[in-house]
Amino acid sequence: MFSAPDFQQLRQTIGRCTSADVEQALSAGTCDSNDLAALISPAAEPYLPVMARRSALLTAQRFGRTTQLYAPIYLSNYCTNRCAYCGFAVNNKITRRCLTLDEAEAEAAILHERGFQHILLVAGEAEKIVGVNYLEAIALRLRPKFAAISIEVQPLSTAHYQRLFQAGVTAVAVYQETYDQEMYQQVHLAGNKKDYHFRLETPARVAAAGMREVGIGALLGLTDWRAEGLALGLHLAWLRKNFWSTAVTVSFPRLRPATGAFAPLVPVSEQNLSQLIFGLRLFDPDVGLLLSTREEARYRDGMLGLGPTRYSAGSCTAPGGYSSADQTEGEQFSVGDQRTVEEVSLAIAAKGFDPVSKDWDSAFQH
Amino acid sequence: METLKATEELVRAGFIVLPYMNADPILALRLQDVGAAAVMPLGSPIGSNQGILTAFQIEIIIAQARIPVVVDAGIGAPSHAALAMEMGADAVLVNTAISVAGDPVAMARAFAQAVEAGRTAFVAGMGSRSKQAHASSPLEGTLAADLGFLS
Numbered sequence: 001m002f003s004a005p006d007f008q009q010l011r012q013t014i015g016r017c018t019s020a021d022v023e024q025a026l027s028a029g030t031c032d033s034n035d036l037a038a039l040i041s042p043a044a045e046p047y048l049p050v051m052a053r054r055s056a057l058l059t060a061q062r063f064g065r066t067t068q069l070y071a072p073i074y075l076s077n078y079c080t081n082r083c084a085y086c087g088f089a090v091n092n093k094i095t096r097r098c099l100t101l102d103e104a105e106a107e108a109a110i111l112h113e114r115g116f117q118h119i120l121l122v123a124g125e126a127e128k129i130v131g132v133n134y135l136e137a138i139a140l141r142l143r144p145k146f147a148a149i150s151i152e153v154q155p156l157s158t159a160h161y162q163r164l165f166q167a168g169v170t171a172v173a174v175y176q177e178t179y180d181q182e183m184y185q186q187v188h189l190a191g192n193k194k195d196y197h198f199r200l201e202t203p204a205r206v207a208a209a210g211m212r213e214v215g216i217g218a219l220l221g222l223t224d225w226r227a228e229g230l231a232l233g234l235h236l237a238w239l240r241k242n243f244w245s246t247a248v249t250v251s252f253p254r255l256r257p258a259t260g261a262f263a264p265l266v267p268v269s270e271q272n273l274s275q276l277i278f279g280l281r282l283f284d285p286d287v288g289l290l291l292s293t294r295e296e297a298r299y300r301d302g303m304l305g306l307g308p309t310r311y312s313a314g315s316c317t318a319p320g321g322y323s324s325a326d327q328t329e330g331e332q333f334s335v336g337d338q339r340t341v342e343e344v345s346l347a348i349a350a351k352g353f354d355p356v357s358k359d360w361d362s363a364f365q366h
Numbered sequence: 367m368e369t370l371k372a373t374e375e376l377v378r379a380g381f382i383v384l385p386y387m388n389a390d391p392i393l394a395l396r397l398q399d400v401g402a403a404a405v406m407p408l409g410s411p412i413g414s415n416q417g418i419l420t421a422f423q424i425e426i427i428i429a430q431a432r433i434p435v436v437v438d439a440g441i442g443a444p445s446h447a448a449l450a451m452e453m454g455a456d457a458v459l460v461n462t463a464i465s466v467a468g469d470p471v472a473m474a475r476a477f478a479q480a481v482e483a484g485r486t487a488f489v490a491g492m493g494s495r496s497k498q499a500h501a502s503s504p505l506e507g508t509l510a511a512d513l514g515f516l517s
Binding site: 030048049052053241298299302306 | 429
């Protein structure tokens with residue numbers, strides 16, 4: 001099993017990197033974890049444009065001149081956890097709601113109408129409200145309409161992931177939030193999510209269940225993003241070695257204002273985020289890299305083709321948000337890119353890229 | 367495929383299985399999945415002394431494997447063994463080249479030295495190869511992306 005990295009040691013490894021290490025990483029044919037440490041170290045900052053160029057070439061080689069599009073459906077904002085940074089935290093006084101199967105289907109129909117073939121079902125962690133039976137029922141209903149269905153819910157067992165895969169779920173996203181065990185305990189104040197190790201081992205359970213894809217990630221802004229990035233790289237490499245037939249994606253949610261007003265503990269600039277994205281692309285040319293609507297339109301447009309492979313678009317982060325007039329009531333975080341999917345698609349096309357809504361079909365599964 | 371079936375069967379029967387195989391990266395992963403203790407991709411046809419003609423595939427096998435990779439077959443000269451070790455192989459298996467040598471003992475010693483040299487070079491970290499000459503400051507003048515959009 002992937003063991004928790006020693007966060008302090010990661011910081012030290014990165015801190016020791018020099019510009020010579022960066023140059024070596026940039027001239028190497030393939031990058032190992034020492035090269036990744038160099039690429040996301042302060043010593044690599046002057047090389048950012050060179051890294052960007054290298055990252056863009058690798059991304060085009062592996063993924064073509066395309067950007068995949070997806071949209072989230074927030075099923076429920078009930079949550080039994082108290083996470084200091086999250087708008088859904090159990091102690092936050094917000095309107096709670098869990099969509100019925102019909103309501104979820106209505107939300108999905110709106111997204112389908114807008115051209116989406118890939119949806120991400122998101123829910124707060126409340127096993128009694130959003131359990132595996134509920135998720136299975138929704139997947140079965142939505143499967144005929146969508147080529148890919150991802151979920152981002154509480155960690156489940158391998159057997160449950162197998163059931164959901166059979167029902168049409170193709171991918172699971174489960175972010176560690178932070179690989180720093182000390183910080184993890186500081187921000188996860190109550191609920192099942194306090195269990196660092198159970199969460200850390202979740203991506204392996206997802207892959208062991210035969211899911212097509214597993215998404216990992218870290219919530220940037222809690223602690224040293226560089227060490228977080230190296231931990232992500234190690235986790236990614238471990239998953240590759242142990243589950244070669246499951247694809248891996250990495251997400252980079254940067255803390256944004258939420259109800260409960262949690263300010264980032266360590267600010268992460270766009271410069272920093274870009275360095276991390278380019279570094280991970282050089283480290284693993286095949287990994288899918290996600291950039292959500294947490295980021296602003298200007299930044300997302302600028303990053304098109306430079307490393308990220310998948311964008312969300314036209315997102316609403318509150319349950320029932322697509323069908324309701326007020327899309328911000330009870331949302332998890334406020335979005336930074338408010339554009340519609342048509343507008344995002346036009347921006348992608350303007351860069352000479354194809355917006356892609358489908359890269360999988362359930363027929364491949366049988 | 368027969369190698370895969372045989373490995374699965376033998377592992378189930380309690381054997382430690384070290385399958386000799388074509389240098390196929392996916393087959394190597396599948397052998398690993400069914401419990402092979404190592405994979406032994408061929409460098410070239412057995413007994414041919416042609417050296418490592420499957421280097422590209424073997425490099426991929428080595429990068430992906432979590433079990434030892436032993437390059438077997440085709441290794442006809444100490445330099446071939448050194449190359450396999452420089453690529454990161456865990457071991458090489460040599461028979462014909464030593465057994466048919468004029469002085470097998472001396473040849474075995476030569477192979478041992480080559481294996482040691484190759485392993486030391488791999489651990490030391492090999493520089494990457496290029497078809498073109500590189501200036502001593504390799505990144506000067508490298509094409510760079512415009513990041514003017516960053517706030």
